[in-house]
Amino acid sequence: xxxxxxxxxxxxxxxxxxxxxxxxxxxxxxxxxxxxxxxxxxxxxxxxxxxxxxxxxxxxxxxxxxxxxxxxxxxxxxxxxxxxxxxxxxxxxxxxxxxxxxxxxxxxxxxxxxxxxxxxxxxxxxxxxxxxxxxxxxxx
Numbered sequence: 001x002x003x004x005x006x007x008x009x010x011x012x013x014x015x016x017x018x019x020x021x022x023x024x025x026x027x028x029x030x031x032x033x034x035x036x037x038x039x040x041x042x043x044x045x046x047x048x049x050x051x052x053x054x055x056x057x058x059x060x061x062x063x064x065x066x067x068x069x070x071x072x073x074x075x076x077x078x079x080x081x082x083x084x085x086x087x088x089x090x091x092x093x094x095x096x097x098x099x100x101x102x103x104x105x106x107x108x109x110x111x112x113x114x115x116x117x118x119x120x121x122x123x124x125x126x127x128x129x130x131x132x133x134x135x136x137x138x139x140x
Contacts, residue, residue, distance in 0.1 A: 022051040025107060026083070026125040029054035030075060042075035048125060083123035086130050090117055098136030106131040 024032065026046050033044040033056055043057035057072050090101050100114045105121075107130075112119070114137065121130035 021054045024052040024054040025128065026073075027123065028108075030073070034075065043072055044075070045072050048128060083125045083128065085120050085122050086124050087118055087120040088132070088134070090115075090119075090134070090136075093134070095134060095136050098138065100137045102135040102137065104133040104135070106133055 021029075021032070024046065026048065029044065029046045029052070032054055036056075038044075038056035041057075045053070045055040045057055047053045090096065090098060095101055100116050101119070102114050103112045103119045104110070105112050119132070119134075121132070124130050
């Protein structure tokens with residue numbers, strides 16, 4: 001992934017896909033904006049509360065008058081992550097007897113590998129969730 005985010009507030013957006021894009025997480029929205037190059041200055045809009053809407057920002061909002069507040073983010077390569085790291089200890093969720101646990105990220109529809117004892121979901125958006133499927137592998 002390229003670049004983290006800085007939050008700016010203003011009313012300023014145009015859709016990533018057909019002017020309304022839904023179902024994104026903050027990091028997948030950032031990645032879509034980078035891939036589509038629709039925000040050449042690195043500014044985009046994301047709303048978790050509005051079904052994961054992702055849109056490119058038309059400018060940096062520097063000269064905007066605020067009549068409504070949207071979360072406009074700026075992609076900044078050296079900025080620290082905006083989310084939190086969340087750890088699940090397998091013993092605490094009843095998987096103490098497993099040799100290892102296969103972890104599937106349901107939002108990303110991808111495996112994140114086999115882990116022992118615990119798994120940490122990195123950079124989970126504030127007020128966000130990590131949606132995981134844990135499949136224990138029996139001890140040999």
